[in-house]
Amino acid sequence: MIRDITIGQYYPADSILHRLDPRVKISCTLLYLISLFLFKSVLGYVIAGCFLAGVIWLSKVPVKFIVKGLKPIVMLLMITVIFNLFLTNEGDVLVKVWIFKITEGGLRTAVFMAIRLVFLIAGSTIMTLTTTPNALTDGIEKLLRPLNKIHVPVHEIAMMMSIALRFIPILLEETDKIMKAQIARGADLESGNIIQKAKNMIPILVPLFVSAFRRANDLAMAMEARCYRGGDGRTKMKPLVYHSRDYLSYTVMAAYLVVVVGIGRYVPFHLWIF
């Protein structure tokens, strides 16, 4: 279960998406996420979905991988859907059981919210799957560089992020191992109420933290041994340079935004088919 989380994992392949400048991917992902909240008509969702599908197809990442990345948010999705379903009071009442009632508006918000969340996660997953964390950090570092002037340690933040990303799979594997080891010693992780379950996690979290600190210590030593001394005077193996494909992507993104916003604004809300 724990290995299913694909956020922060890179899927090596040779696609146009992999070759894009990380700055393009970061800003476009951000714009895409914002765009999801700019329309309300069903057509908007269709276009956003098609755009996402096109990007996934271009990325050559198996759809299976992205679906796997969605699994961990199923719970969150359910909660959002249920809350929206029962707490929105809008339009005709469709079903009514005791004090619970489902209204048309509630159903609509719930379904749309779920789709939005799925698009949101899939959109950001596709970015991390096609961008190596190092490239990602390089992109963030470059995008945030202006903040250096107000003494924000941009390079350090970027480096910390890239290391965190690198260690996610390692620590997940370790969690898996510790869980198995504790189960083998009779730890009960399944039964009891929520509080008991949380308490049962202690024998997993404590060794995990200890090991994470030990790893951090080792890694810091290894980095120093390889002459790491912060961002000053450092050169780049893969410096960021915009190519024509990057400008093209920006153009495509702009076109998508115009279409989606246009639809959100001008296509009337009641073109709603259900």
Place this chain on the structure above:
Amino acid sequence: MRMIQTEKLVYEYEKRDEEGNIIGSHRAINAVDVHVEPGEFVAILGHNGSGKSTLAKHMNAILTPTEGTMWVNGRDTKEPDNLWEVRQSAGMVFQNPDNQIIGTVVEEDVGFGPENLGVPTEEIWKRVEKSLEAVGMIEYRHHSPNKLSGGQKQRVAIAGVVAMEPKCIVLDEPTAMLDPNGRKEVLRAVEELRRREKVTVILITHYMEEVVDADRVIVMDQGNVVMEGTPREIFSRVEELKKYRLDVPQVTLLAYELQQRGLPLSNGILKTEELVKELCQLH
């Protein structure tokens, strides 16, 4: 100029009680004098707690001596101004392959060192290619290190150090966490490096089999250098090695036992073929 030289090197750990007050000190290294010539392959052997890893960490200026001096490539490691030069001239490979790989793609990790040194981009690519080739990992350059075996990860770590073009590579128990196959892979990579780059190698280990090809072996025990010589000289002193809780290679032990029972074999046999040859000549 010697690659590495120490003079009366002492390193003390502070022992602290639960409140963090110093309650005493422990001497990890006790007035050690060692030297390594350029191009030499020196193995440092020792049981747990013998001070061999502490000594290794001095060669990279991760630790600095409490007393005495350590020179790496003629530079005193105690001088803060020398720090980066020392670290560039003596590259270090650590025990745990997972905890020393920084990049998420093999080639990016190998490029990390040269990036830190401020090497121009084109040169970084050349170095990355060359070092990955030297350790036989070039076909894995676009892979994620998480999907490699232990031996492969360790070879990537070695390539990462080689890309910094050090004069000397210090390997601190590089095989301790590997299976026998991974161990062989790493040793073969080190051998290949020595052949190609003529680089000085200092191998710290407690596996005796790994040191038979070394030019010189240094045995440490409780912070002191207790034996020094060629592998043949060292391995012929089986009883003494046992005293320091070190196991001689199986062949050497067998030859030694046979010798004890009266067979006229020569001292310090290191390889199976040697023993076979000698046994065949007996009759």
